[in-house]
Amino acid sequence: MSDRLVIENLQVSYGSGAQRVEAVAPMSLAVPAGQKLGIVGESGSGKSTLLKAVLGLIRPPGVVRADGIWLDGTDLRSLSRREFRARCGSEIAMIFQDPVNALNPAFSIRDQFRRSFRLHQPDLPRSRYTETMLRALASVSIDARDKLGRYPFEFSQGQLQRIMIALACSSPRLKVLLADEPTSSLDVTTQAQVLDLLHALQAELGFSLIIVTHNLPVVAELCDRALVMCRGEVVEDTDVISLFEQPTHDYTRHLLASMASLPRIASGAAS
Numbered sequence: 001m002s003d004r005l006v007i008e009n010l011q012v013s014y015g016s017g018a019q020r021v022e023a024v025a026p027m028s029l030a031v032p033a034g035q036k037l038g039i040v041g042e043s044g045s046g047k048s049t050l051l052k053a054v055l056g057l058i059r060p061p062g063v064v065r066a067d068g069i070w071l072d073g074t075d076l077r078s079l080s081r082r083e084f085r086a087r088c089g090s091e092i093a094m095i096f097q098d099p100v101n102a103l104n105p106a107f108s109i110r111d112q113f114r115r116s117f118r119l120h121q122p123d124l125p126r127s128r129y130t131e132t133m134l135r136a137l138a139s140v141s142i143d144a145r146d147k148l149g150r151y152p153f154e155f156s157q158g159q160l161q162r163i164m165i166a167l168a169c170s171s172p173r174l175k176v177l178l179a180d181e182p183t184s185s186l187d188v189t190t191q192a193q194v195l196d197l198l199h200a201l202q203a204e205l206g207f208s209l210i211i212v213t214h215n216l217p218v219v220a221e222l223c224d225r226a227l228v229m230c231r232g233e234v235v236e237d238t239d240v241i242s243l244f245e246q247p248t249h250d251y252t253r254h255l256l257a258s259m260a261s262l263p264r265i266a267s268g269a270a271s
Ligand SMILES: Nc1ncnc2c1ncn2[C@@H]1O[C@H](COP(=O)(O)OP(=O)(O)O)[C@@H](O)[C@H]1O
Pocket: 014, 015, 021, 022, 023, 041, 042, 043, 044, 045, 046, 047, 048, 049, 050, 061, 062
């Protein structure tokens, strides 16, 4: 299996001097095609920073150092701004925790898709925009024939997260999908539906999935590999079965013990 995403010696810090926080300590990672990687760790352990650094979304005072961040053999950091924008969103995309803030409130759903198509699928003829939007929305179970003109505030949180997923997955060239706690702003039933959806889309489209979650049962049911982060360090990188059966790091054991006392929030989510 070839590696879709390769990260070599990535390090991210915020601030300087006594205020300096090493949000991600030097780490390397290779994610093969079609792999479903779950990243867990307590709040502040650097999970979001890691995903944002891959997409070049770290702003000052953040400082990113890396020997390379390769997508299918191309170092994203070597691309011009224009080339980078063309690939991000079409070959690698991200969905965020809060879909309300991730979508522009002043744009209708049609406009959000149009903007995404113009940026990320320049070869798609305008005459095929509506058909492509409707197909993408149907794949996340939204019948949008009379809804394309609506604005984000006219949808529920769960619908908005589905729309975000439809936007992210609408590119036929999608290779890697990054998902940062995509269900934590949703109610329990909707969480399970959105996880089911991600599972089904991944199986159909075959992209590599990197999902950050607080929920270990989600990792168990959705992922085949797990990365555990603690204070910016990757303390465990293992297949999911070993994570649960033979955790090697004290922090992972602590995490598993604390999760064992919680209800299975997304029970059956990815069955
Ligand atoms: N924009 C920022 N400015 C300063 N520090 C930040 C910023 N974003 C994140 N951090 C710090 O980086 C560390 C990792 O944060 P984050 O990646 O958001 O963690 P997680 O997603 O695991 O909760 C935390 O100590 C956090 O306070």
